[in-house]
Amino acid sequence: MWTSLAACLISVAGLYPLPLPARVERLVEAARNAWQAPGVAVVIVRHNHVLYLRAHGLRQLHPPQPLTVDTLFPLASCTKAFTTTLMAQLVDQQHLHWDDPPSRYLPDFHLSDRHADALLTLRDLLCHRCGLAGHDLLWYRAPWNLDEVVRRAQYLPLDYPFRSGYAYSSIPFIVAGKVLEKRTGQRWDTLVRERLCEPMGMTHIVCRHDDPLPAGVVPAVGYRRELPDGPLRAVDPYPMKEANPAGSLQTTPRDLAIWLQFQLNEGRAPNGRRLVSVAQLQETRRPHNLLPMTPAARRQNPETVQLCYALGWLSYDYRGRHVVAHGGLIDGFRLQLTLVPQADWACAVLCNLQESRLPLALSNALMDLYLGLAPKDWIAYYHRLDVDEAREQAHARTARLQQRNPRQSPTLPLEAYAGKYDHPAYGPVVVTHRPGDASAPLLLRFSSFDCPLEPFAGDVFRVRTGLWADHLVRFAVQDRQVTTLHFLELTFRRCP
Secondary structure: OHHHHHHHHHHHOOOOOOOOHHHHHHHHHHHHHHHOOOEEEEEEEEOOEEEEEEEEEEEEOOOOEEOOOOEEEEOHHHHHHHHHHHHHHHHHOOOOOOOOOHHHOOOOOOOOOHHHHHHOOHHHHHOOOOOOOOOHHHOOOOOOOHHHHHHHHHHOOOOOOOOOOOOOOOHHHHHHHHHHHHHHOOOHHHHHHHHHHHHHOOOOOEOOOOOOOOOOOEEOOEEEEOOOOOOEEEEOOOOOOOOOOOOOOEEOHHHHHHHHHHHHOOOEOOOOOEOOOHHHHHHHHOOOEEOOOOHHHHHHOOOOOOEEEOOOOEEEEEOOEEEEEEEEEEOOEEEEEEEEHHHOEEEEEEEOEOOOOHHHHHHHHHHHHHHOOOOOOHHHHHHHHHHHHHHHHHHHHHHHHHHOOOOOOOOOOHHHHOEEEEEOOOEEEEEEEOOOOOOOOEEEEEOOEEEEEEEEEOOEEEEOOOOOOOOEEEEEEEOOEEEEEEEOOEEEEEOO
């Protein structure tokens, strides 16, 4: 009788029976074993209570060093929600509005389509409907600064009609961060620290690679595999020379618990201080742009009817619940932040393994566990997706090699391909001839990358080593002259 009465009281109160921590730990270890991940950290909160905060495995393999909840992780694209929360503060203070044109603050930023440029708002940028696709190479390891990224965006053609599509891109959030800086006269990283993190109690914050580490905090080492079944290889940390509003924030699992509590408390810090209004924080999590449910999106979200992008968050349904979430991916790391506002529940899963859907799998499993939903083996499901994706990529490489005619020689002598090529946004590519290197007689230099090229077939060359190893470079030859170079889905024209 008393058990039934207690269950009724729990139901009436809108709470859910808490699972044993041991059940969480079994899920975490099952996920680590499936992907052979070095380390996984998990944070689970409900309202003002931290239900689970623990790190499993290693932050570094050689020599072995344990992962702890005070180990520093990059948040990658989960930084975007910090940027939109800062904007929400300024909207509260009437210093700007979501529908302000960015050109009001940044005269150097424009879209290449003049009609879209005239109508563009901050809201358009922050929900990925401005027409720009990813173009990550405009900022990723680029030798120029973020102001130059903003300026060069005007030379990018729109990849879909303005306000009539969706494509994820970090460039709009870089623009948003620059708007914040212009409007306040302070750097973005200073704003994050002074307006959000410090008032909230998040003391372990790093935004640039040369920021001093907080006392007692050490960074995790990121890992990746060159081949699906190959050994793990440590990855050099991404060099954040400049604080990036789209993805440079780093913090610890312990501090992430505070950020999740702030979100569940609708803009109040754990100490009760209100940092942003309920209305404007909810605006950052309200659906703004529909995402097409392509076959790939359906495989990624089999329990979802409709995906939307909000402002720095994804907003979608999951097994009948409204979920606000975002993932992050950067060299050697992957993570997932998940909020279920109506259940007053949130979690973060951080992993120092790059090619892995582990954080999403574990987040879904934890939602099922804590919300009392029928269990589904998300670890097996997403691991199979990763295996199938790797197999498809391997098959594509094999098919490409089978179609290759290795006896097809380049149209011109190798020295004829050397020269300078240019793209209006991405800048120059320089190709040099190296007659002393028989295996890779051409060297392509682009942005901050050196790509040794070996003959593949005809006027197509293959990158031999480095980050872009196995990618193809295609030269177009007309009237015995090289006219263009096609690389990484970009076309560079030969300079006179």
